[in-house]
Amino acid sequence: MSHTDPAPGHGQVRLHVVTGKGGTGKSTVAAALALALASHGRNVLLCEVEGRQGIARMFDVDPLPYAERRIATGLVGGDAGHGRAGSAGTVHALHIDAESALLEYLAMYYKLGRAGRALDRFGVTEFATTIAPGVRDVLLTGKVYEAVERNSRNRGATTYDAVVLDAPPTGRIARFLNVGKELAGLAKVGPIRSQADTMMTLFRSPHTAIHLVTVLEEMPVQETWDGIEELRGDGLPVGSVVVNQVRPREIDESVLATVRTGGVDEAALGADLEAAGVEITPHLVDGLVAEARDHAERRALEEAQRAVVDGFGVPVLELPRLPGGVDLGGLYDLAARLREQGLG
Numbered sequence: 001m002s003h004t005d006p007a008p009g010h011g012q013v014r015l016h017v018v019t020g021k022g023g024t025g026k027s028t029v030a031a032a033l034a035l036a037l038a039s040h041g042r043n044v045l046l047c048e049v050e051g052r053q054g055i056a057r058m059f060d061v062d063p064l065p066y067a068e069r070r071i072a073t074g075l076v077g078g079d080a081g082h083g084r085a086g087s088a089g090t091v092h093a094l095h096i097d098a099e100s101a102l103l104e105y106l107a108m109y110y111k112l113g114r115a116g117r118a119l120d121r122f123g124v125t126e127f128a129t130t131i132a133p134g135v136r137d138v139l140l141t142g143k144v145y146e147a148v149e150r151n152s153r154n155r156g157a158t159t160y161d162a163v164v165l166d167a168p169p170t171g172r173i174a175r176f177l178n179v180g181k182e183l184a185g186l187a188k189v190g191p192i193r194s195q196a197d198t199m200m201t202l203f204r205s206p207h208t209a210i211h212l213v214t215v216l217e218e219m220p221v222q223e224t225w226d227g228i229e230e231l232r233g234d235g236l237p238v239g240s241v242v243v244n245q246v247r248p249r250e251i252d253e254s255v256l257a258t259v260r261t262g263g264v265d266e267a268a269l270g271a272d273l274e275a276a277g278v279e280i281t282p283h284l285v286d287g288l289v290a291e292a293r294d295h296a297e298r299r300a301l302e303e304a305q306r307a308v309v310d311g312f313g314v315p316v317l318e319l320p321r322l323p324g325g326v327d328l329g330g331l332y333d334l335a336a337r338l339r340e341q342g343l344g
């Protein structure tokens, strides 16, 4: 593979943020990554912030509350391909919503246990749903930060070796993580300001890696590059590009080229099919040739986009398109692929 090695020192990463264009596979990759990281007894937290309960669907469990739930055992076999079974770790999941994060924050920092519940009745919930999007983001990222840097304020809570965030899409990710900037106009000094600064220190550090998921099509690949540039511009650490849903590549490029340029001998193809016992009609042969050309053209587009991605100067990983879609077994398959390629 022409790809560069996985992000140097990713072993020290404690927060993996997974972004990408909508529908490319952010949630799938985040879940697979959490399974891959949960080996050797490591404890991993998989978080979602978009209120869509994607994690519960993928792992086939009840909708997640605002509480950490153990949802899976990590991928077994820490040394892929060497036949030595490493011990698995565990994956917990957390569904973060801004309202609950605000109430928990107030309770943790201002000991507003009961008052917090009263506030809820008097409209914190409404407040949290109508606040500026930037403030909402700070509540969400604040909870992620708390899970990564867990300290004694959250007594008795599980501590994690790594946190994986199923994050907002590429178009919003830099802004989402750039809580300092968002708060600049609101809080110039004081505890909120200094907490935002502390959060930014983590998000910009080598302990964070932001991975971008894409498929090999022009728009998502372009969006990936725009995202990389924006993140770099904001000093946020880009991890890997994960090329997802890659089509099988069994057919030789020379064959594909023949198909693309209309060089298929239809008479010979018809004869071959007939010899194989297929009852042929001109319609059938034409249809097959058209389908083959379509596949060959799509493959050529994919190869062109692959070259673009390889030119980003970022470690690239690939995941196959699973023919039957992604069930729980499929997530473990993808986790194994990630680990083979050095992530997890």
Ligand SMILES: Nc1ncnc2c1ncn2[C@@H]1O[C@H](COP(=O)(O)OP(=O)(O)OP(=O)(O)O)[C@@H](O)[C@H]1O
Binding pocket: 020, 021, 022, 023, 024, 025, 026, 027, 028, 029, 054, 169, 244, 245, 246, 319, 320, 321, 322, 323, 325, 326
């Ligand atoms: N490698 C794969 N092989 C087959 N199907 C896949 C693969 N990756 C993702 N999918 C499927 O593609 C769909 C979109 O994936 P997913 O929900 O992970 O994307 P997303 O980027 O999180 O989407 P959204 O922007 O809506 O949050 C899902 O149905 C998922 O099962």
Ligand SMILES: [Mg+2]
Binding pocket: 026, 027, 028, 054, 166
């Ligand atoms: Mg998703």
